[in-house]
Amino acid sequence: MNDEIFNIALRNALSGIKSSISDLNWSFILTNDGTVVTSDDNPVGSNMTHAASSLQSLAEKANTIGGLDNVLINGEKNKIYVSSINDMYLVAGLAKNADLVYFRTITSAVLPTVLKVLDSVTSSLAHDPAPFKPTPAFSFPSSRSPKPELLEPTSSELTDNQEQAVEENETPEVEEAEETEEIQKPTLDTADEVDVGVDKQPQELPSQQLIVDRFSGLMVKSDTVQLDVEILKRWSDELNVDNVDQVDVETFSGKTVRCKAKVINDPKLEGRGLVRIPEKACQSLDVRRGELVRVKPVVPEESD
Amino acid sequence: MPAPRKKVVQVDVEEEQVDWAPRIEEPSSIASLRVSLDRIKSRPGIIGYIVRGPTSASVDVKDPSKIIDYAALSAEAMETSDSLSESFDLGKVCSIVLEGKNAKILLFKKGEQELTVFMEKSVDHNAVCKELS
Numbered sequence: 001m002n003d004e005i006f007n008i009a010l011r012n013a014l015s016g017i018k019s020s021i022s023d024l025n026w027s028f029i030l031t032n033d034g035t036v037v038t039s040d041d042n043p044v045g046s047n048m049t050h051a052a053s054s055l056q057s058l059a060e061k062a063n064t065i066g067g068l069d070n071v072l073i074n075g076e077k078n079k080i081y082v083s084s085i086n087d088m089y090l091v092a093g094l095a096k097n098a099d100l101v102y103f104r105t106i107t108s109a110v111l112p113t114v115l116k117v118l119d120s121v122t123s124s125l126a127h128d129p130a131p132f133k134p135t136p137a138f139s140f141p142s143s144r145s146p147k148p149e150l151l152e153p154t155s156s157e158l159t160d161n162q163e164q165a166v167e168e169n170e171t172p173e174v175e176e177a178e179e180t181e182e183i184q185k186p187t188l189d190t191a192d193e194v195d196v197g198v199d200k201q202p203q204e205l206p207s208q209q210l211i212v213d214r215f216s217g218l219m220v221k222s223d224t225v226q227l228d229v230e231i232l233k234r235w236s237d238e239l240n241v242d243n244v245d246q247v248d249v250e251t252f253s254g255k256t257v258r259c260k261a262k263v264i265n266d267p268k269l270e271g272r273g274l275v276r277i278p279e280k281a282c283q284s285l286d287v288r289r290g291e292l293v294r295v296k297p298v299v300p301e302e303s304d
Numbered sequence: 305m306p307a308p309r310k311k312v313v314q315v316d317v318e319e320e321q322v323d324w325a326p327r328i329e330e331p332s333s334i335a336s337l338r339v340s341l342d343r344i345k346s347r348p349g350i351i352g353y354i355v356r357g358p359t360s361a362s363v364d365v366k367d368p369s370k371i372i373d374y375a376a377l378s379a380e381a382m383e384t385s386d387s388l389s390e391s392f393d394l395g396k397v398c399s400i401v402l403e404g405k406n407a408k409i410l411l412f413k414k415g416e417q418e419l420t421v422f423m424e425k426s427v428d429h430n431a432v433c434k435e436l437s
Contacts, residue, residue, distance in 0.1 A: 047391035054384045058402075061380040064373040065404030065422075072401045073385045075394025093392055 006118055010037045013114045017106055020211075020273040023098030025078065029111075030055060030089040048091075055082060055089060072100070085111045105290040106273075109211060113252070113292050206238050207296040210275035214282045214289045222280035224260040225249060227295065228270055232261060235297040246298035249277065255285050258298060337414065338362075340436055344421065350432075351407060351422035354378050358416050365422065377402075378420040381411055401429055412437070 010029050014037070018024050028038035028048050036048050055071075062068040068089075071082040074096075081092050081100065090107055094100070208231060215226075225247065235244045250256045259281060264270050275295050277287070287293060334357070341353050345364060352365030354375060365371050385400045399412040403425065410421045410429045414437065421432055 051388055051391055054387045058380050058384045061373075061377045062402065062404050064370060064377050065402070065409065066406035067404055069403045069405055071381075071403070073388060073394065074398045074400070075389055075396065076398060077393060077395035080388055080392060080394065 005121070006031075007035070007037050009114055009118050010111075013110055014038065016273070017110055020271070021098075021103055021106060023095040024103065025093040025095065027090060027092040029085075030091060031087075051091065055091065059089070083107065086115050088115075106211060109290050109292050110209075113209075205296050205299065206235055207294050209292050210273055210295050212282065212287050212289055212291045212293055213269065213274040213276045214279055215276050216279040220278050221260070222278045224262055224278065225281065225295075226262050226264040226276035228272075228274070229263045230271070231295075232263060232297075239297060239299055241300055244297040245300065248296045248298060249275065249281070249285060250294045250296065251285050251287050252292065252294075253286065257281055257285055261297075333415065334417065337417065337419075337436070341419075341421075344432060344435065347427075349424040349427040351424065353422065354418075354420040356418040356420075374420075374422060378409065378411065378418075381409065381420075382418055385411070399433055 014027050014029065018027060026038075028036055030036055030052050036052055038048065055068075058071070059068040067084070068082075069084050071080075073080040076096075078096055079094050079098065081094055081103065083090050083092075083104070085107070090111060092103065092107075094103065210227070210231075227247070232244050236242065244261055246258055247261045248256055248258050259277075264274070264276055269276065275293060277285070277293075282288070285293070337355070341355065341364070344350055345353060351367070352363070352374065354363050354365075355361065356378075361375075363371050363375060365374055381400055381402050385397050388394065389397050397413070399410065402409045402411070406425070408423060408425050408427075408429060410419075410423070410433055412419055412433060419436060421429075421436070423429065423432065
């Protein structure tokens with residue numbers, strides 16, 4: 001079961017990375033047990049097994065230089081970049097002129113985070129034998145009404161709830177809801193750190209992990225972040241509102257800031273899965289460029 | 305009184321060469337490559353190099369106990385890159401950079417010669433590649 005979850009999550013991560021890097025032709029992950037994990041739209045499937053065995057023997061020989069950290073093969077047409085991530089290898093086929101720094105930034109932020117989240121999820125599943133069910137991305141409007149006991153729990157409350165779930169033999173619905181909570185918010189911090197002005201929202205709100213791009217300037221408002229137009233449009237469609245004007249930016253250390261949301265005004269940065277955060281907001285969130293944050297839309301209050 | 309004549313002494317520098325590879329007449333381009341390699345090797349952070357030709361190979365590594373390991377790694381890296389290039393249609397391989405926890409190696413072909421330069425991770429391998437190409 002754990003392997004299955006790992007593979008699905010890694011496959012989705014690879015698909016996400018591919019969609020955000022136009023110069024990435026294909027990619028697959030070689031896990032430490034020899035499994036090859038790849039995205040569904042990988043055009044090089046048949047060659048992966050052969051490549052995997054070549055890389056494994058190279059990794060063995062690389063003990064001379066302290067193990068294989070990364071390999072770059074520059075070809076006349078394309079290039080291959082292999083990087084070590086938590087005892088696994090990410091193998092990527094890139095265009096000849098691909099921006100390797102950008103690729104490294106994204107992969108080094110996304111994959112370790114996915115693996116870390118998976119570790120925490122699977123370890124909690126080990127304690128709770130309830131079957132894992134994938135969390136729906138968004139269930140609206142039937143489950144929109146907030147469940148007070150599940151909203152914004154502290155990390156200590158989460159742990160307590162998990163223990164209670166095992167001890168008190170609760171109903172399956174409640175267990176499932178708690179699992180959902182864990183997966184969506186793997187590193188919730190204490191409520192004290194959350195902005196006092198932040199309203200509690202239903203947990204089923206759409207959210208997305210995005211890569212931080214810091215920006216600054218004379219005319220930059222420190223309370224306004226920039227997002228892809230597609231993301232804002234999708235959220236407004238899902239929430240059935242005209243515009244998403246505000247978002248909550250949440251770091252994996254639990255810090256949250258509510259900001260106004262605008263569309264990314266630099267065409268070069270569109271569609272790359274970025275959230276552009278002003279320098280001051282970055283400082284208050286304690287995030288740096290290239291790190292991952294979770295961005296959630298704020299539902300405007302109904303005015304009737 | 306005539307000035308004393310300066311005595312010119314010519315010293316032939318013996319390169320370390322594996323005993324199983326026959327020494328052949330080197331064209332001038334290969335000789336200049338060796339000169340470049342020797343110059344680079346004296347720089348801080350460079351661990352050594354391996355040059356493999358069709359009929360000969362020479363190894364110059366600071367730590368002789370690692371010569372076999374380095375040679376095996378170099379050959380494996382070259383083989384892997386050829387294999388991956390063929391599998392994934394990379395075209396002719398221009399260069400390979402293999403980075404480990406302690407050191408990194410740069411591999412590329414120059415004519416019929418396969419060059420492998422071992423260096424510390426702080427060394428700019430692009431500059432080394434540019435100088436030797």
